[in-house]
Each structure stands twice: as structure tokens, then as C-alpha cells.
Amino acid sequence: MLPVYREKDTLLHGLHPLSALALAFSLVAATLILDNPLYTAVLCSGVIAMLAQAEVLGNGKPLLRAAAFMGMMVALINPLVNNAGEHVLIYGPHIPMWGKLNITLEALLYGVAAGARLFTVVAAFCLVALAVNPDDLLELLSRLSFRSSLSAALAVRLYPSMAVEAREMRDTQLARGDPLRGGGRISRAKAHLPLLLSLFQGALDRAASIAESMSARGFGSRGRTRYRRRRLRPRDLIATLVSLGIIGTVVTASLRSGGYSFVPVIANPLTEVDWLAWGALSAALLAFLFICGSWRRWHWWRSRI
Numbered sequence: 001m002l003p004v005y006r007e008k009d010t011l012l013h014g015l016h017p018l019s020a021l022a023l024a025f026s027l028v029a030a031t032l033i034l035d036n037p038l039y040t041a042v043l044c045s046g047v048i049a050m051l052a053q054a055e056v057l058g059n060g061k062p063l064l065r066a067a068a069f070m071g072m073m074v075a076l077i078n079p080l081v082n083n084a085g086e087h088v089l090i091y092g093p094h095i096p097m098w099g100k101l102n103i104t105l106e107a108l109l110y111g112v113a114a115g116a117r118l119f120t121v122v123a124a125f126c127l128v129a130l131a132v133n134p135d136d137l138l139e140l141l142s143r144l145s146f147r148s149s150l151s152a153a154l155a156v157r158l159y160p161s162m163a164v165e166a167r168e169m170r171d172t173q174l175a176r177g178d179p180l181r182g183g184g185r186i187s188r189a190k191a192h193l194p195l196l197l198s199l200f201q202g203a204l205d206r207a208a209s210i211a212e213s214m215s216a217r218g219f220g221s222r223g224r225t226r227y228r229r230r231r232l233r234p235r236d237l238i239a240t241l242v243s244l245g246i247i248g249t250v251v252t253a254s255l256r257s258g259g260y261s262f263v264p265v266i267a268n269p270l271t272e273v274d275w276l277a278w279g280a281l282s283a284a285l286l287a288f289l290f291i292c293g294s295w296r297r298w299h300w301w302r303s304r305i
Helices: 017-034 035-051 063-079 106-129 133-140 144-174 185-216 234-256 275-297 300-305
Strands: 088-091
Touching: 017 035, 017 106, 017 133, 017 234, 035 106, 035 185, 063 106, 088 106, 144 185, 234 275, 275 300
Parallel strands: none
Antiparallel strands: none
16 A cells, blocks of 8 residues: 655656655645646646656555545545535435435535545645655754654665565464454464564664664764755756746736635536636646656656656
């Protein structure tokens, strides 16, 4: 379920972590602020296309499936708990202390739109998790809080090894005939207890080894040194300009068209949308996707950015 970062030869993987975070933040902010479904459709398509351009769409499928499931649950639950709207599709029974359980068209469409926005936000975070190097991200955060970033970096590095060790230990216990499967919850918990104790002991031993290694290398004895420095390049400037364009679109659409209403009667998205802002948002996303696609094909363009 958890996405795992893998280095790839794409423009999104080569972005400075600050530029990548600014791009993701602009996408999330636009998704949460702009209520019109036309904006949501453009943003969702843009995020999915970025995942494809970064060649991480396959790796992010488990998280995207979970996001799609959560979006469908929102779309299904919202009409049951929110009966606002004038167009009643189904007249439900009367529930004490609740009222009539009516399903309206407005509540159903609002649930679908909210589920799509939730999916887009999760997809944007999936893009950050799969296309931004966690070491570079933690190095960026270390400028704000060094000890917290160090603890997070150690935790991020220990998690994959602990997961592999737990899987190997579980397979070993199953091969020995331990009743890890079947039976009641209490019996399964008792069978997993030795595994958890061994995993905890191994984690403590690994932490002690890391502490001894850091102490032997003189960690904290003098000022910090850097193995390499990430510098801003033209590609980072392009991503930042796209982020600013998205934020500018959000501000323009909010000032010119206002909010989009689903109740009491759903508004027409074609008449409520600011076509200038929608066109600017689409152009910004298409231009960035074109740059991402041409970056791998044109060596001259790659050498310039």
C-alpha cells in the first residue's frame, strides 16, 4: 500500500524538492478551492498525466485504488446523510430524530464531485511520494529542524528493512508449522507474539548499531558537511512558473466567478465557470506535460533545462 520511491530518468524526478512541493501544493490548493466540476476534471486529468510522465502510474496503482474506493464511499454516503436539494430521486422512510431519508440529485452529484476532489488530492500526494527523493526532501526539512528531520530519515530507512525482515520471519514460522493462519483472534495473536518480539529486538539492535556507527564517524563533533548540494535549474524555474500560474488561476476564478453551488438547485457548470481561468489552467498543465514529454526525446532541450 505504501508507495516506494525509485530513481527514474524523468523530468519530475529531477526537480528540486522545493519546486516539486510547490507544484503539488498548487494542485492540491486548486482542487480544494475550486468547486466547479470542470476545474476538478482538468486537475484530475493533469495529475494522472503527470504520474504517467513520471513513469510511476503503475507503482501508484494500489494507492490510487484506495483513493478511488474512498471517493466512491463519499459519493455513496453523502446522499444518505445529506438530503439537501429540490430534486428528490428516492423518497426514503422516516427515521426518528433524523427525518425523512430522501436521496436528492444535488446531494448525489455533490458526493460524486467531492469524491473526485478527494481522489485528485490523494493522487497529488502520490506523485510527491513517488517522484521526490525522500532523502532530498528530508535534507530540505533539516534546515527547519535538524533533529526532527534526522529522526524521520532514520525511520524512513528502517521501515523497508523491518518490513522485509517481518515477511521473512513470517514465512519461516509458516514453514515450521506455526498456526499463524486460521483459528480465533486470540490464538492468532499468541502465534504472532514471538514474531513481534523478535522484530522489536532486531529493531533495537539495528538502532544501536546505527548509533555506534554515527558516533564512530564523529557525528555531532563539528559543523555539518554536505555530500552534494541541490541547485535550482531552469526546469525548477519552469515548474515554479507553472505553480504560480495555477495559483493565479485559483485567485482569478475565485474573484471573477465566485463559488459554485450544488444546493438548493445545482448550477450549470458551463455557465458558472470562468472560461479564461479554465483555459489558463488547462494551458499551464498541457505546457508542463509537453515539457515533461519532450525532455526525454530531445537531448538538446534536456541539456538546456
